[in-house]
Amino acid sequence: MDLGLHLASFTWSGGSATFVDDLVRTAKTAEDVGFTKLSVMDHVWQIRPIGPPEQEMLEAYTALGFLAAVTERVQLLAWVTAAVYRAPGLLAKEVTTLDVLSRGRAMLGIGAAWNEEECVGLGLPFPPTAERFERLEETIQICLQMWSDSEEPYVGKHYRLGRTLNSPQSVQRPHPPILIGGGGEKKTLRMVAQYAQACNLFDSPELAHKLDVLRGHCEALGRDYDEIEKTVMGPIDPGPNGENVDATLEHLRELADLGVTHVQMRVADGSRTDWLELIGERIIPEAAKF
Numbered sequence: 277m278d279l280g281l282h283l284a285s286f287t288w289s290g291g292s293a294t295f296v297d298d299l300v301r302t303a304k305t306a307e308d309v310g311f312t313k314l315s316v317m318d319h320v321w322q323i324r325p326i327g328p329p330e331q332e333m334l335e336a337y338t339a340l341g342f343l344a345a346v347t348e349r350v351q352l353l354a355w356v357t358a359a360v361y362r363a364p365g366l367l368a369k370e371v372t373t374l375d376v377l378s379r380g381r382a383m384l385g386i387g388a389a390w391n392e393e394e395c396v397g398l399g400l401p402f403p404p405t406a407e408r409f410e411r412l413e414e415t416i417q418i419c420l421q422m423w424s425d426s427e428e429p430y431v432g433k434h435y436r437l438g439r440t441l442n443s444p445q446s447v448q449r450p451h452p453p454i455l456i457g458g459g460g461e462k463k464t465l466r467m468v469a470q471y472a473q474a475c476n477l478f479d480s481p482e483l484a485h486k487l488d489v490l491r492g493h494c495e496a497l498g499r500d501y502d503e504i505e506k507t508v509m510g511p512i513d514p515g516p517n518g519e520n521v522d523a524t525l526e527h528l529r530e531l532a533d534l535g536v537t538h539v540q541m542r543v544a545d546g547s548r549t550d551w552l553e554l555i556g557e558r559i560i561p562e563a564a565k566f
Contacts, residue, residue, distance in 0.1 A: 277532050277563040279555070280313030280540040281306040282355055282509065283339075285322070286332040290547035295332075300346045302546040307350045309556020310564075314343060315355035315385065315540060321394040329393065337370045344378035351381050355509065355540060356457035356476065358389035360401045360411050364418040365437055371419070372446045380447035384419060385476070387457040388412045388464070409463045410434060416454065416471050423451035455507065459486045469493035474505035476540070483508065484534055505537055512541040514554050521558050528559075532566035539563075 283302070290298050306314055316339050317323070322331035336354040344352055352374060357367065367384075375382035388408040389395075395402035403411065414432040421430055422442040430437040446452050455474035458464035459482070468475040468490060477486050487506065494501040508531060514521050528539060543552075 277528060277536065277566040278312040278538045279310070279512070279560055279563060280315065280351075280507075280538060281311045281552070282315045282317075282540045282542045283546065284317050284542045285326055285544070286334055286546070287322070287327060288545050288547040294547065298547045299342075301549055302543060302552070303343050303347050303350075305549040305552050305556075307347050309552055310560040311350060311552075311556075313351045313353065313383075313538070313540060314347065315353050316340060316343075318354040318357045318361065319391060319394060320398055320400070321391075323391060329397075337374065340374050340382075341377060344374060344381065347378075347381075349381070351383055352378055353383035353385040353455065356385040356387040356455065358391075359386055359415045360389050360403065360408055364415040364435055365422065365440070367415065368419040368422040368442060371452055372423070372442055372444070375446040375448055375452050376444055382446070382448070382452045383455055383474075384452055385455040385457060386412065386416065407434070409460075413467055413471075416456075416467065419454075420451060420471070453505075455505075461486070461489045465490045466493045466497075468504065469497050469499045469501075472504060474507055474538075476507045476509060479508040479510035479531065479539075483531075483536075487535055506535050507538040507540060508536055509540045509542070512539070512555065512559070514551060514559060516551075518554055518558055521554075524559060525562050528563050529566055532563075 288298055316336050318336040319333055321329040322333050340352050371382050371384045392402050411434050414435050418430050422440045423446055427439050427441050430440055453473040456468045456472040457476040459477050477483055491501045512524055
């Protein structure tokens with residue numbers, strides 16, 4: 277099992293005076309201690325489960341470009357891109373650019389979007405649920421076509437592209453890995469089985485059931501279930517002095533027994549890196565054995 281680091285908050289104890297240096301140090305430390313993925317949210321306002329909308333939030337792909345420049349090995353992605361926030365052709369170019377500038381470390385994390393509040397606030401598109409899922413699937417299809425050898429037009433229900441030219445092409449071939457976030461059993465998990473290299477599910481009592489549903493979609497589509505990386509997003513708190521390490525490892529083993537191969541954990545305060553070092557010393561090496 278691998279661990280990754282998710283930057284969901286940029287309201288850190290060091291404040292604005294040290295923020296950029298703290299961000300660089302957090303990214304470099306995460307990479308050095310063995311985290312394999314580094315992600316940011318694709319939100320323009322802070323989300324309410326984490327903090328009020330007024331808290332600091334960076335735009336995802338600008339931030340990922342910066343992180344590409346200060347890291348060397350860690351995979352980079354938005355966890356997850358809101359499919360309706362950008363025109364699909366532009367999104368394919370953004371992920372391709374990230375892949376080129378990071379020398380092949382980009383992933384496309386994507387979902388149907390959910391935060392109506394920020395969309396209304398900043399005038400971003402937020403169509404009804406059914407349409408968002410239709411646009412999500414067309415966006416994935418457009419990205420895959422732009423990462424292929426085809427420059428043919430794309431004509432869908434919601435998007436029409438006259439020429440799917442993408443130059444330069446992505447470093448990773450045939451394309452950067454695609455992670456689809458969400459546990460919707462009829463649409464989302466079917467799209468995972470059809471298009472994705474990774475899924476993301478909640479660390480919840482329903483996890484085993486969701487994985488069974490995904491397996492069923494794979495069987496129906498003739499997809500190898502084991503090809504898909506199973507990820508969950510969840511908090512990991514080793515405790516100030518490591519007092520929660522054993523309990524954390526026990527839970528990670530439970531997830532591994534279900535088939536989860538990657539856990540993406542949220543950073544609480546990027547002005548401090550001591551807890552990342554503790555996780556790198558006592559949790560990441562043990563989880564790698566699962």
